[in-house]
Amino acid sequence: MKQLYYDVKKCLGCKSCEITCSVAHSLTGELFKAINEEILSLPRKKVLSSQGKNYPVSCRHCKDPKCVDACMAAALVFDQAKGMVMHDETRCVGCWMCVMACPYGAVRPNIKAKIPVRCDKCKDKDEPACVKACPTGAIVWQEEILIEK
Amino acid sequence: MKQFIIIGNSAAGIACAEAIRQRDKESKIVVISDEDYPSYCRCLISYYLAGDVKEDKILYRPESFYKENNIELLLNKKVSRVDPKKNHIICEDKTQLSYDSLLIATGSTPKFPQMSGIKKRGVFGFRTIKDTKEIEGLLPVTKTACVLGGGLIGLKAAYALSKRKIEVKVIVKSKQVLSQMLDFEAASMLQKKLQENGIEIILGQDAAEVIGNGDIKAVKLDSGKAIGASLIIVGKGVEPNIDLIKDTEIKFNEGVIANNFLQTNIPNIYTAGDVCESFDMTQGKHTVNALWPVAIEQGKIAGCNIAGDNLNYDGSLAMNSIEFFGLPFISLGIYRTQAGDSSFEELKLMDPKINLYKKLILKDNVLIGAILVGDIKQSGIFLRLIRERIKVSSLKDRLLQENFGYPDIIDLIKEEKEKIYV
Numbered sequence: 221m222k223q224l225y226y227d228v229k230k231c232l233g234c235k236s237c238e239i240t241c242s243v244a245h246s247l248t249g250e251l252f253k254a255i256n257e258e259i260l261s262l263p264r265k266k267v268l269s270s271q272g273k274n275y276p277v278s279c280r281h282c283k284d285p286k287c288v289d290a291c292m293a294a295a296l297v298f299d300q301a302k303g304m305v306m307h308d309e310t311r312c313v314g315c316w317m318c319v320m321a322c323p324y325g326a327v328r329p330n331i332k333a334k335i336p337v338r339c340d341k342c343k344d345k346d347e348p349a350c351v352k353a354c355p356t357g358a359i360v361w362q363e364e365i366l367i368e369k
Numbered sequence: 370m371k372q373f374i375i376i377g378n379s380a381a382g383i384a385c386a387e388a389i390r391q392r393d394k395e396s397k398i399v400v401i402s403d404e405d406y407p408s409y410c411r412c413l414i415s416y417y418l419a420g421d422v423k424e425d426k427i428l429y430r431p432e433s434f435y436k437e438n439n440i441e442l443l444l445n446k447k448v449s450r451v452d453p454k455k456n457h458i459i460c461e462d463k464t465q466l467s468y469d470s471l472l473i474a475t476g477s478t479p480k481f482p483q484m485s486g487i488k489k490r491g492v493f494g495f496r497t498i499k500d501t502k503e504i505e506g507l508l509p510v511t512k513t514a515c516v517l518g519g520g521l522i523g524l525k526a527a528y529a530l531s532k533r534k535i536e537v538k539v540i541v542k543s544k545q546v547l548s549q550m551l552d553f554e555a556a557s558m559l560q561k562k563l564q565e566n567g568i569e570i571i572l573g574q575d576a577a578e579v580i581g582n583g584d585i586k587a588v589k590l591d592s593g594k595a596i597g598a599s600l601i602i603v604g605k606g607v608e609p610n611i612d613l614i615k616d617t618e619i620k621f622n623e624g625v626i627a628n629n630f631l632q633t634n635i636p637n638i639y640t641a642g643d644v645c646e647s648f649d650m651t652q653g654k655h656t657v658n659a660l661w662p663v664a665i666e667q668g669k670i671a672g673c674n675i676a677g678d679n680l681n682y683d684g685s686l687a688m689n690s691i692e693f694f695g696l697p698f699i700s701l702g703i704y705r706t707q708a709g710d711s712s713f714e715e716l717k718l719m720d721p722k723i724n725l726y727k728k729l730i731l732k733d734n735v736l737i738g739a740i741l742v743g744d745i746k747q748s749g750i751f752l753r754l755i756r757e758r759i760k761v762s763s764l765k766d767r768l769l770q771e772n773f774g775y776p777d778i779i780d781l782i783k784e785e786k787e788k789i790y791v
Contacts, residue, residue, distance in 0.1 A: 228790050270776035277775050280789055289384075289669070290662040292412040293422075294429050311426050313416050316690040320699050321662060322749035324775045329745060331695055360791070 221303040223364045224341065224348060226276050230358035231267065233274035238263035240353035244342060259332045264339040265350060266328070276350070276359065279326045279338040281305050287338075290321035303364075304343070309335055371396040373675055374458060374466055376448050376613070377474030378402035379411055380661050381642025381668035383430060385472050388672025390438045398440045399466065401458075403447040406498050407432055412661050414501040415525035419532040427498070448475075448613050453635045458613075470637045470675045473614065473625055474668060477607035477643040477659055482517070486579025492601045495526045507600055508533055515539075515588045515598040517576050519546035521691060523604025524559075527568050528693060530602075537568055538596055540588065542575040549606075550689055550700040554719065555726055555740050559698060562724075566694045571596075609644040609657060622646055624657040629682050631671040639675060641667035650684035651702035651737045651755060658685040688752060690745070696724055699748045702755050703730055703738035713737075718769045727769055734762045747773055757783055 239251070246254035246261035254261055265278035281304045288296040288305060295311035296318060298304075314334030318327045327338045342348040351361045373389055375382045378400050386398050408429040416422040435442045447461040457467040479494030481487055491507065493500050514530050516523045519541030530537040539546070545556035546563075560570050571590070578589040579601060587595040609624035620626045620634045624646035631639050631647070643659035645667055663685045670682045690699045706713040714731040726742040729751070736754040741747070750773070754761060759781050767773050779787065 223789070225789050225791050266774070268772055268774040268776045270779065273776070275776040275779070275790060289665045292380075292661040293410050293426075313413060313422060314692060315412070316692060316697050316699065316745055316748075317662060319745055320688060320690045320701075320748045320752060323753040325747055325750040326775070327749070329697060331692075331697065334692075 221364050222341075222347075222361055223281075224278060224339070224351070225360040225362055227358045227360060228273050228275060230356040231274040231276065232356055232358075233267050233269055234355065235267050236353045236355060237265055237276055237350035237359060238267060240349045241265055241339075244349035245337075259330070262328065262330050262337050264337050265326075277324060277326055279305065279322075279340075280324060281339075281341075286321040286323060287318035287327055290317040292317055302343075304341065305338070307336070307338065307340070312336070371469040372467065373398050373470050373472070374468040375400045375472040375474060376458070377472070377476055377642060377644075378404065378408050378442065378444075379429075379474070379476055379642065380664035381474035381476075381645070381671070382472065383408050384665045384668030385474065385639075385641060385672035385675065386438065386440050388669045389676045390440070392673065392676035392678070394439075396469075398438075399443060400435070400440055401443045401446050401448060401460075401466075403445065404497055404499065405445045407435070407442065407444075409498055411496070414495065414498060415522075415529045417498075418501050418505060418526070419529035421532070451614050451617055451619065451638070453617055453619060453638060456637070468637075470639065472668075472671055472675065473619075473633070473638065473640040473644060474642040474664075475610035475613065475644045477609045477657075479522075479603055480606050480608050481603055482576070482605055484576060484578055486581065486585075487603075489579055489581060489585055490583075491581075491585040491599060492579060492603065495522050495602050495604060496607070504600070504602065508535065511535055511600045513537075513598045514600040514602065515576070515596055516602045516604055517588070518604035518606070519543070519570065519572075520549060520604050520606060521547065521689065522607075523602070524563070524568075524693070525691075526602040526604060527563070530600075531566070531568050535600070538598070539563075539568060539570045540574060540576050540590065540596070541570060541572050544573050546570060546572075547698075547700075550687070550691075550704065551698065552705045552728065552740060554728075555698060555700075555742050558696070558721065558724055558726060558742055559693060562694050562696050607643065607659060609646075609659075611644060622655065626655060627667075627682075629684075630674050630680070631667055631682050632674070639671040641671045647682065648684040649686055650758075651686045656685075658687055660685075660687070660689060662688060683756070686755065690748070696743065697741075697745045699739070699741040699745045701739045701748065701752055702736075704728075704740050706730060716765065716769055729768055731761065734760050736761055736768075744771070750775060750778060753782070754778065 241263040516539045577591045580587040625640040642664035649656045716729040718727045724743045728740045730738040
């Protein structure tokens with residue numbers, strides 16, 4: 221199962237990943253059209269800094285996901301086969317329980333869309349858009365097992 | 370073969386059944402409900418009444434869930450008594466069922482204030498899908514409605530009715546709405562938002578009488594004023610359903626008292642959800658936190674322990690999230706302190722012009738509560754700081770910053786090993 225990892229030493233905090241992520245999740249998929257969409261596409265990851273280091277903060281698809289437990293609409297489900305937290309937007313009521321429950325602050329509200337945004341690993345594509353967008357190679361798309369050893 | 374009985378088919382009951390089944394494929398699991406509906410998202414009934422959610426989306430688990438997990442579901446069955454000595458339960462229809470372990474997850478029932486006319490047709494609690502459908506049935510002939518109580522249930526009901534074009538007034542005894550969740554400042558922001566959107570809030574007055582012969586005509590307030598309404602929804606809080614254990618040796622206070630394994634004082638009887646009185650980690654004493662995420666967590670841990678684990682429950686805490694007309698509110702733990710009590714420290718940020726308000730309450734440099742209005746994106750981090758009782762002395766100037774987040778606490782938390790940052 222491939223996961224996203226971040227080499228903090230290489231991250232410059234340029235936020236290219238944020239922009240690419242927003243565009244990749246917009247309706248049109250093109251920057252100059254995306255910024256004019258009625259409900260602005262928000263990035264699924266945010267680069268935050270602490271003590272001089274930059275950390276892209278993003279959903280980790282926890283195996284014991286607090287957001288799924290907190291979801292009062294059963295819109296969130298942990299898919300064992302995919303190893304991912306799946307979000308059914310047709311069930312979501314925008315109550316923000318998942319935002320409140322995430323211990324990483326990695327689920328963010330898109331208030332206008334009434335939908336929480338989280339990394340979906342660009343599920344329809346071969347690799348997440350942020351990986352290619354990172355100019356320093358700080359975002360690593362890697363099999364889980366290789367890293368955790 | 371063992372038999373586990375779960376009384377209650379909502380959040381705690383389902384979480385418990387799932388946890389048992391993940392660990393134990395053999396034993397018999399029986400889930401009993403006094404409702405006649407498979408498990409549904411109870412918190413969505415107001416969205417359903419508003420017309421925001423259709424009935425097919427209200428089921429919490431698909432109808433095939435019980436069969437797929439080999440769970441026997443008994444609907445429309447009310448348990449009248451638990452007999453811990455004989456390890457069996459007695460139902461209202463006189464049937465008896467024996468158990469090896471039992472979960473009491475009977476939930477709670479709306480409290481009805483005592484007043485003349487409160488039993489009239491057209492006065493409803495707002496707890497079940499049955500309540501919701503009955504209210505819905507009256508909407509075509511309803512023009513005006515009153516909600517008694519400014520708690521979460523009352524306000525959600527008021528939102529739903531107003532969405533269905535019914536003129537609705539909320540009568541609140543205290544000086545603010547959501548007095549169990551928000552301080553005066555945050556409540557004022559919410560009241561303004563509701564009023565702007567056509568929901569009238571009447572503060573500081575209580576209902577005294579429901580007026581009408583047969584059909585409801587009005588609600589009379591303690592001030593003497595009468596407010597015309599043909600439908601009334603009561604949102605004056607809930608009380609745990611503990612009748613079934615009242616004459617037993619199972620200990621209860623407001624709710625059934627749970628230890629740190631979610632066991633009652635009888636080792637093979639567990640409790641979880643709105644009926645459970647558990648240790649509250651911010652208040653430092655036992656209390657009922659009748660909240661969906663709390664019920665899930667408790668049900669899950671109780672289920673694991675019923676199946677033979679020995680999981681410790683750190684305790685519950687108040688946590689709630691709600692949004693009205695695009696303005697989100699989150700309340701965690703202790704949200705209000707006594708004026709003049711110097712043992713607490715408050716950090717505040719307020720800009721009413723843009724509907725922004727953040728308040729953090731610290732005790733001995735540990736976060737014990739928060740209110741967030743408008744900008745809620747850091748609420749998960751605050752909840753974690755509260756749960757893990759992390760000293761935030763070094764972070765005080767960061768906590769209210771717009772870009773405060775997980776990296777700020779990375780060196781302080783109890784995570785075994787950071788996995789994603791290499």
